[in-house]
Amino acid sequence: MARTAGSHSDITGPRVRAAALKLFARQGFAAVSMREIAREVGVQVGALYNYTPDKQSLLFDLMKSHLDALLAAFRDDADADPVARLKHLVQFHIHFHHDRPDAVFIAYMELRNLTPANFAQIETLRRAYEDRLEAILRAGVITGDFAVDDTKIATRAVIAMLTGINTWFRADGRLSLDDVTAQYWQMVSKAVSASDGSSP
Amino acid sequence: MARTAGSHSDITGPRVRAAALKLFARQGFAAVSMREIAREVGVQVGALYNYTPDKQSLLFDLMKSHLDALLAAFRDDADADPVARLKHLVQFHIHFHHDRPDAVFIAYMELRNLTPANFAQIETLRRAYEDRLEAILRAGVITGDFAVDDTKIATRAVIAMLTGINTWFRADGRLSLDDVTAQYWQMVSKAVSASDGSSP
DNA sequence: GTTTGTTTTGAACATTTGTTCAGATATCCT
DNA sequence: AGGATATCTGAACAAATGTTCAAAACAAAC
Numbered sequence: 001m002a003r004t005a006g007s008h009s010d011i012t013g014p015r016v017r018a019a020a021l022k023l024f025a026r027q028g029f030a031a032v033s034m035r036e037i038a039r040e041v042g043v044q045v046g047a048l049y050n051y052t053p054d055k056q057s058l059l060f061d062l063m064k065s066h067l068d069a070l071l072a073a074f075r076d077d078a079d080a081d082p083v084a085r086l087k088h089l090v091q092f093h094i095h096f097h098h099d100r101p102d103a104v105f106i107a108y109m110e111l112r113n114l115t116p117a118n119f120a121q122i123e124t125l126r127r128a129y130e131d132r133l134e135a136i137l138r139a140g141v142i143t144g145d146f147a148v149d150d151t152k153i154a155t156r157a158v159i160a161m162l163t164g165i166n167t168w169f170r171a172d173g174r175l176s177l178d179d180v181t182a183q184y185w186q187m188v189s190k191a192v193s194a195s196d197g198s199s200p
Numbered sequence: 201m202a203r204t205a206g207s208h209s210d211i212t213g214p215r216v217r218a219a220a221l222k223l224f225a226r227q228g229f230a231a232v233s234m235r236e237i238a239r240e241v242g243v244q245v246g247a248l249y250n251y252t253p254d255k256q257s258l259l260f261d262l263m264k265s266h267l268d269a270l271l272a273a274f275r276d277d278a279d280a281d282p283v284a285r286l287k288h289l290v291q292f293h294i295h296f297h298h299d300r301p302d303a304v305f306i307a308y309m310e311l312r313n314l315t316p317a318n319f320a321q322i323e324t325l326r327r328a329y330e331d332r333l334e335a336i337l338r339a340g341v342i343t344g345d346f347a348v349d350d351t352k353i354a355t356r357a358v359i360a361m362l363t364g365i366n367t368w369f370r371a372d373g374r375l376s377l378d379d380v381t382a383q384y385w386q387m388v389s390k391a392v393s394a395s396d397g398s399s400p
Numbered sequence: 401g402t403t404t405g406t407t408t409t410g411a412a413c414a415t416t417t418g419t420t421c422a423g424a425t426a427t428c429c430t
Numbered sequence: 431a432g433g434a435t436a437t438c439t440g441a442a443c444a445a446a447t448g449t450t451c452a453a454a455a456c457a458a459a460c
Contacts, residue, residue: 012407012408026312027312028228028229028230028312028313029228030228030230030231031230031313033446033447033448034447034448034449035446035447035448043408043409044408044409044410045409045410045448045449046408046409046410046411046449046450046451047407047408047409049448049449049450050406050407050408054448054449055448055449109309112226112227112228113228113231148383148386148387149382149383149386150375150383153375153380153383153384154383154387156364156365156367156368157361157364157384157387159364160360160361160363160364160367161357161360161361161364163360164356164357164359164360164361164364165356167356167360168356175350175353180353182349183348183349183350183353183354184353184357186348186349187348187354187357187391187392188391190390190391190392190393191387191388191390191391192387192390193390212437212438233416233417233418234417234418234419235416235417235418243438243439244438244439244440245418245419245439245440246419246420246421246438246439246440246441247437247438247439249418249419249420250436250437250438254418254419255418255419
């Protein structure tokens with residue numbers, strides 16, 4: 001035996017993914033060339049193919065990693081109060097997405113550039129996250145905390161609303177992320193609340 | 201004089217725009233070649249350049265037309281009840297966007313493929329529409345019908361929520377567009393309403 | 401310091417890209 | 431019909447694309 005596997009692979013591999021993430025987010029998957037990624041890493045094009053079988057897999061891996069991380073990071077206590085659970089999801093979602101603008105952007109914008117097989121996998125993960133939220137809404141409807149006609153629709157509405165923050169929020173802007181989070185929580189909780197005049 | 205301008209231009213021109221709209225929406229601006237557009241129209245590549253100076257202008261024109269149409273189609277009565285005005289905007293927005301899925305998709309996804317000058321123009325139009333909604337929310341806050349901390353944030357939240365419908369709604373699905381509209385109106389009105397029972 | 405395997409280079413490949421333009425064709429006006 | 435012009439073809443251009451691969455450079459184990 002000689003040199004063990006990964007002595008440089010451990011360095012270059014992540015740099016390739018980081019460069020691809022950055023460039024795909026800024027310019028779009030189709031508009032980024034493998035040569036551009038290589039230049040960003042500081043390496044020749046051919047070297048990239050030690051770390052990905054092709055450009056498509058690079059995109060897929062980035063999206064899958066993002067969604068895996070999202071699902072792994074979100075903790076939900078099914079026994080807690082539905083309002084508290086929803087509040088936690090709103091706070092979690094906003095902060096998690098704020099920390100990863102590039103990955104979020106790619107995950108929403110580059111779906112059409114996935115092969116059908118890859119798309120199906122990503123879609124499954126996205127749905128799994130949606131289902132976590134829907135479970136909370138359903139629980140709240142049962143307890144009477146929430147009043148929504150269709151939990152699936154409410155789920156999508158809430159996610160669209162929260163994810164939209166990434167398109168305009170800037171840390172150096174007028175409001176802090178905590179201000180924004182507080183106001184979104186206000187709107188979300190009102191939107192799904194039983195509107196009789198009782199709950200927060 | 202002889203042949204007047206536009207004898208065929210009137211036919212091919214719109215077909216070029218229609219083909220570009222369809223293909224850009226399906227595959228993304230960067231992934232569509234001029235030859236692909238020409239094939240869709242049933243013409244050779246060179247002919248396209250009678251209708252657009254370049255590919256970029258084709259994209260810009262599609263986006264600008266869409267936003268011009270949006271602003272022209274939206275009617276708002278500043279003297280009416282804020283709740284009625286908001287309800288009308290919600291209904292208008294949902295139906296207008298539902299009728300033009302390709303244009304909507306492009307207008308949201310291809311912003312980064314615009315030159316800076318073109319981007320600035322499109323952004324101005326987008327902001328103008330946002331401002332129409334914000335004016336309604338502001339009016340409602342003054343009358344006490346609405347309670348939102350920051351009207352700009354609420355504006356963006358509502359638009360993101362409504363536009364998100366296009367990503368999942370299918371006419372042959374479980375619910376009609378009117379069902380969906382009714383439920384979104386419920387959520388939007390609750391989200392911005394002065395909450396009856398309690399406070400922040 | 402040699403051996404052994406990993407990683408990178410540098411060049412090559414067949415396609416495809418946006419755009420141009422001279423010449424051919426089609427259409428309209430008189 | 432004939433002349434004028436609008437429109438389209440077909441070929442060409444240089445540049446860029448994703449991917450491959452032999453050979454070179456490198457790093458660790460002995």
